[in-house]
Amino acid sequence: MASPIIRIDNIVKRYGPLTVLDGLSMDVMPGEKLALIGPSGSGKTTILRILMTLETISGGHIEVDGEQLYHMKKGADLAPADEAHLHRMRKKIGMVFQHFNLFPHKCVLDNVTLAPILTQGVKKADAEKRAMELLDMVGMADKAKSVPAQLSGGQKQRVAIARALALSPKIMLFDEVTSALDPELVEEVLNVMKRLAAESDMTMLLVTHEMGFASDFADRVLFFDRGKIVEEGKPQEIFRNPRQERTQTFLRKIIAAGHRV
Amino acid sequence: MIDWSGYLTLILEGALVTLQLTVMGSALALVMAFLAGLGRLSRFFIVRALATTYIEFFRGTSIFVQLFWVYFVLPFAGLTLTPLQAGVLALGLNVGAYAAEVVRGAVKAVGREQTEACVALNLSRYQRMRHVILPQALPLMLPTFCNNAIELLKGTAVVSLISLTDLTFQAQVVRAQTGNTLIPFTTILILYFAMAWSISIGMRWLERRMSRSLDGVRT
Numbered sequence: 001m002a003s004p005i006i007r008i009d010n011i012v013k014r015y016g017p018l019t020v021l022d023g024l025s026m027d028v029m030p031g032e033k034l035a036l037i038g039p040s041g042s043g044k045t046t047i048l049r050i051l052m053t054l055e056t057i058s059g060g061h062i063e064v065d066g067e068q069l070y071h072m073k074k075g076a077d078l079a080p081a082d083e084a085h086l087h088r089m090r091k092k093i094g095m096v097f098q099h100f101n102l103f104p105h106k107c108v109l110d111n112v113t114l115a116p117i118l119t120q121g122v123k124k125a126d127a128e129k130r131a132m133e134l135l136d137m138v139g140m141a142d143k144a145k146s147v148p149a150q151l152s153g154g155q156k157q158r159v160a161i162a163r164a165l166a167l168s169p170k171i172m173l174f175d176e177v178t179s180a181l182d183p184e185l186v187e188e189v190l191n192v193m194k195r196l197a198a199e200s201d202m203t204m205l206l207v208t209h210e211m212g213f214a215s216d217f218a219d220r221v222l223f224f225d226r227g228k229i230v231e232e233g234k235p236q237e238i239f240r241n242p243r244q245e246r247t248q249t250f251l252r253k254i255i256a257a258g259h260r261v
Numbered sequence: 262m263i264d265w266s267g268y269l270t271l272i273l274e275g276a277l278v279t280l281q282l283t284v285m286g287s288a289l290a291l292v293m294a295f296l297a298g299l300g301r302l303s304r305f306f307i308v309r310a311l312a313t314t315y316i317e318f319f320r321g322t323s324i325f326v327q328l329f330w331v332y333f334v335l336p337f338a339g340l341t342l343t344p345l346q347a348g349v350l351a352l353g354l355n356v357g358a359y360a361a362e363v364v365r366g367a368v369k370a371v372g373r374e375q376t377e378a379c380v381a382l383n384l385s386r387y388q389r390m391r392h393v394i395l396p397q398a399l400p401l402m403l404p405t406f407c408n409n410a411i412e413l414l415k416g417t418a419v420v421s422l423i424s425l426t427d428l429t430f431q432a433q434v435v436r437a438q439t440g441n442t443l444i445p446f447t448t449i450l451i452l453y454f455a456m457a458w459s460i461s462i463g464m465r466w467l468e469r470r471m472s473r474s475l476d477g478v479r480t
């Protein structure tokens with residue numbers, strides 16, 4: 001059995017007096033597709049942001065690909081990670097945001113090639129060739145020269161996915177990538193994600209309210225409530241036979257709100 | 262009858278000095294604006310403190326006092342400047358302090374999401390600023406930079422107090438020699454206005470160019 005690519009060990013996250021994560025532990029295996037579901041405010045985004053080093057943690061340890069994320073070895077002890085360490089660790093991880101966060105002053109192609117050119121020293125021509133392959137995969141090759149303002153939400157999000165993939169991270173984080181989209185644009189993004197999940201051996205963590213999609217996408221589903229994992233299991237188990245009452249209540253509410261299960 | 266052509270030459274020479282002051286003062290102000298404006302956003306306390314002190318000090322004291330200090334007091338510290346150098350230094354530092362707040366405001370207006378996207382793409386701090394934040398912040402700064410440059414142009418008149426032969430100084434010379442007030446002062450009024458007007462036009466042209474390359478985008 002391989003060892004986990006992500007080991008979250010007893011992490012605590014506080015915002016001032018508010019404790020969002022209180023001793024959370026979980027492991028993710030290499031290549032695993034994980035869906036994080038749960039009511040809003042339960043800490044799902046926070047976990048992804050912590051893995052992307054967009055937050056700091058108040059306690060605990062995280063190991064990514066065999067190395068400490070927020071700490072580094074100093075002799076026998078662990079010291080807080082410095083910028084150089086974080087820079088090295090971020091190479092392993094990519095993230096797609098709810099609101100795309102594309103660079104509005106750059107065309108689609110430049111959005112995708114910027115980071116490979118700057119951070120991996122890829123030659124411009126090579127970066128563009130690879131970017132076009134990725135844009136083709138997400139169905140955006142014909143918009144390579146457009147700027148983000150000319151695209152629909154679904155198109156923007158597909159570009160953002162290509163942009164994150166261009167760095168070939170081992171781990172990809174998706175935070176509610178369809179929840180800012182008009183309903184008719186959700187499908188095109190989900191289709192891209194499904195293909196990605198089926199074809200790639202990348203480790204993926206996904207936060208979503210699309211239960212039907214989570215069920216297709218994920219090997220394992222984690223149900224969060226108030227910063228704790230209440231229940232986890234295969235999609236069929238969680239969605240068809242949830243054991244915990246809180247999971248049942250949550251799923252009933254989601255169905256009532258018109259989401260597909 | 263007065264022969265005005267000699268006096269006109271005098272005034273045009275003054276215009277040249279005013280132009281020099283404005284251009285060099287603006288260049289210094291621009292450098293100071295970015296140093297102090299970005300300095301205020303530094304993660305190092307000492308850099309932030311230095312930048313804040315500079316900005317507060319130069320906004321909190323008058324340009325007259327600053328000019329007198331640079332020209333009359335610095336020599337006691339062993340630094341003697343020509344009137345032109347003193348004028349450029351005082352004007353550049355003074356206006357730079359105001360423009361620094363413009364730089365800071367524009368950089369902050371670009372928003373945290375853009376920085377977070379950069380972190381997720383593993384860009385270094387320098388790369389984030391250079392390739393993502395500043396290109397978006399620059400068009401936001403331009404309109405206020407235009408005001409700052411015009412303020413600086415108007416401020417150049419104070420250098421006549423340290424007997425630098427700028428536009429205002431020359432007009433006073435002409436007035437003293439000819440006894441005529443209307444003609445020299447109307448002439449410099451028009452010249453000042455023409456210079457301010459060309460600054461406006463230049464900035465508007467720059468703005469249009471930049472927003473075209475940005476495609477008018479603000480998401």
Ligand SMILES: Nc1ncnc2c1ncn2[C@@H]1O[C@H](COP(=O)(O)OP(=O)(O)O)[C@@H](O)[C@H]1O
Pocket residue numbers: 015018020038039040041042043044045046047
């Ligand atoms: N920057 C912040 N400052 C203060 N509280 C925050 C901040 N970010 C998130 N929170 C709080 O942390 C909790 C978990 O948020 P989040 O991880 O976004 O939940 P979810 O993604 O599951 O909806 C919420 O109560 C939220 O209000």
Ligand SMILES: [Mg+2]
Pocket residue numbers: 041044045046176207
């Ligand atoms: Mg969230």
